[in-house]
Each structure stands twice: as structure tokens, then as C-alpha cells.
Amino acid sequence: MAKKQLQTAIIHSDYQAPDGFGAFPVAIHHASTVLFKNVAAMRARNWQEKNSYTYGLHGTPTSFTLEARLAEIEGGQHCLLAPSGLAAITMVDLALLKSGDDVLLPDNVYNPNRDLGNWLARDFGITARYYDPLVGAGIVDLIQPNTRLIWTEAPGSVSMEMPDIPAICRAAHAKGVLVAIDNTWSAGLALRAFDLGVDIVMHALTKYQSGGSDILMGAVITRDAALNQRLQTAHMRLGFGVGMDDAYLVLRSLPTMKMRFEAHDAAARKIAAWLKQRPEISRVLHPAFADCPGHDIWKRDFTGAAGLFSVVFNDRYSEEQTDRFVDSLQLFKIGYSWGGANSLCVPYRIQSMRSNWQDKGILVRFNIGLEDPQDLIADIEQAFAVM
Structure with missing residues (x-):
């Protein structure tokens, strides 16, 4: 190829850094456009599979590393990052609920989650009902044929009641209903939610995972691959992405x-x-x-x-x-x-x-x-x- 003009050379430099660099911090990989070696490679990749990269919105090595570490802390298999804790809650609702469905929320729920439930009821034809956070196994009496999801929060982030998560999960699963938990209070450290029967764990990474009062981010973690795929589809359709600088800051705080x-x-x-x-x-x-x-x-x-x-x-x-x-x-x-x-x-x-x-x-x-x-x-x- 002929010698490049200066402007082209600035954009298409021949220099590549040598391999073999090692350091403790995870590298920050910024990208909107992800490059493919050839057309066949482009067509072979699936944005839902995390063994390769397709577009910056679906992740880079930085966000993939954060997702993997968060799933490991929580004891899950799959993790999706969202721009905030509320965005993570919204993603769960929109992935699992449609017009005519019913969702149960504890009366002490995080107030923006209550507002979201009321909005779904008012504008989307989804029934949102609120239950006593101490109801335990008695929640079985509240489950209707159209109930699809039960939210829990342990504890309620203002009035601090502690629900009986295993009892709620047993009652829900007997009726084929999924259970999601806002596990932000425990940071995944003090409560092993999946071991209690929960299907979906949500975190506001804004809190302890960040630790610096300077990040807005959320996460949704699951163990079931099919459930993760439903959530991942909603994640894509909502266009949820996080900045890699923010992902790096959370990674830096996790240790x-x-x-x-x-x-x-x-x-x-x-x-x-x-x-x-x-x-x-x-x-x-x-x-x-x-x-x-x-x-x-x-x-x-x-x-x-x-x-x-x-x-x-x-x-x-x-x-x-x-x-x-x-x-x-x-x-x-x-x-x-x-x-x-x-x-x-x-x-x-x-x-x-x-x-x-x-x-x-x-x-x-x-x-x-x-x-x-x-x-x-x-x-x-x-x-x-x-x-």
C-alpha cells in the first residue's frame, strides 16, 4: 500500500503495543463500534452470547468482567448491567410482564419501585398489588392465576421489616410464579438469596459495590439461562448500557x-x-x-x-x-x-x-x-x- 497521507496515518497507525503487559486493574475498553476480522466473523457472532463481542451496547471486556464478578459474589450464573438500580427493576418488569398480568410488591418496597408499579397499572394494563412484607407463606392467598412476578425486598429500605424469603418462594413456585429480590442492603455478602429459592436478584451497584457515592448503576443476576435470555432481550430493546469508566470504578471498589x-x-x-x-x-x-x-x-x-x-x-x-x-x-x-x-x-x-x-x-x-x-x-x- 502506498504511503498514507498524514490525516489517514493519524487515524490508521501501524503501531501496536506489545503483548505481555500485566497489572492488577482491569483494563478500560471503550467502544461503540466493535471490529470484526471479516464478514464471516461478523455474521457468525450472536449479541446474546458472551464469548465474543458485537457492539459496545452489549458489552466490552470491562463490562463482561464486572458482570462475571458480580454473578460470582451473588452465587449466580448470568448478570446484566443497567444504568441504575431503578433501570434494573424496570428491565425485570418489562421482561416478564405484559398487559393483563399481575405483579405483587411488598408494602415497604423502595418507593420508585412503587411508583413504577403504579405506572404499569395506570398505563400498561398490568395489575400491581401490595402485600404485608411480613406475610410469609400467607402470600399464597394473594396469588392469582394471572400473577407472574413477586417482588421482595430484604429488608424494606425505609421501615426495615425483614420478609420470610424462603416461605414466599415456596408459595410462589408452587403456583409457577417467579420471585425477584432487591438484595441491595446485603450487597450479596450477608444474604445468599439464590440459596433461599429466589429466581432473580437485583442490586443497585450505586451503593456498596461502588462505595464512592459517585456511580449510578444496577445489576440483575440469575442462575437460569432461559430466564436470563428473556431479561437480556428486554435489556437490548430498552437500549440499556453503562459507561466503561463507571464499570471500571465499580471493579476497582469490589476488592x-x-x-x-x-x-x-x-x-x-x-x-x-x-x-x-x-x-x-x-x-x-x-x-x-x-x-x-x-x-x-x-x-x-x-x-x-x-x-x-x-x-x-x-x-x-x-x-x-x-x-x-x-x-x-x-x-x-x-x-x-x-x-x-x-x-x-x-x-x-x-x-x-x-x-x-x-x-x-x-x-x-x-x-x-x-x-x-x-x-x-x-x-x-x-x-x-x-x-
């Missing part, structure tokens, strides 16, 4: 996730135990505490706890006062999500979120970060003083 999770757990239990002694607090909602609904189930099924828990203030305190408490915190910042190094605090109008909530006090949720617990206790104490 420290278990140690961070355990540190969050230890600090949260210490602070929750201190709060139980305070006269301002009427209830501490932490599954590791004996008086939290579903504690016996947590003790049976879990090997640890996250840094997220809630408290209910004594009902003598008004919303204005509890808002003042939250505003007065200095180390705790006001913001949604959890799993990062920084502690967070958010008040909730829980009575408007739940069907049969009995407590009259204001519910406040704490995410315990990686600060020293004594400093966090001192911060809460000074906010009590000005409440």
Missing part, C-alpha cells in the same frame, strides 16, 4: 467491599444501640435488634447487616422539630442512597408511604458511613440538644 461492609455494620450497630437508650427515640428499626419486625428471620438467613437503619422519634416531637434535628447535624449530610464513606440522614413521611403504619412519631433513616462512630454519636447528641 474492598467486604471490609467496608463489615465496618459499616459494626458502626451502625454501635450507634443504633446508643440510640435505643435515648429518650427522644421510641423505636430503633434495625433487623439485628430483637424488637425489629422479622429479626428472627434476619438471624436465620443473614450473616451480617448493612450500615442502614431507621429510628422513630417519640411522638411528642413535631415534624418541625425533627426537621430541625436533621438540619442541625454536621457530619451527617442530607441525601438519598447509602453505601458511601459519608454518613447520611433523611426524614420520611412514612404514614403517606405505607398502608397500615401504626407509629405516630417521625421516622428518620440513618446511613452510617466510615467516620469514627464516637464522632457520629457526638454529632447526633448535639443535634438532639437543639431540636
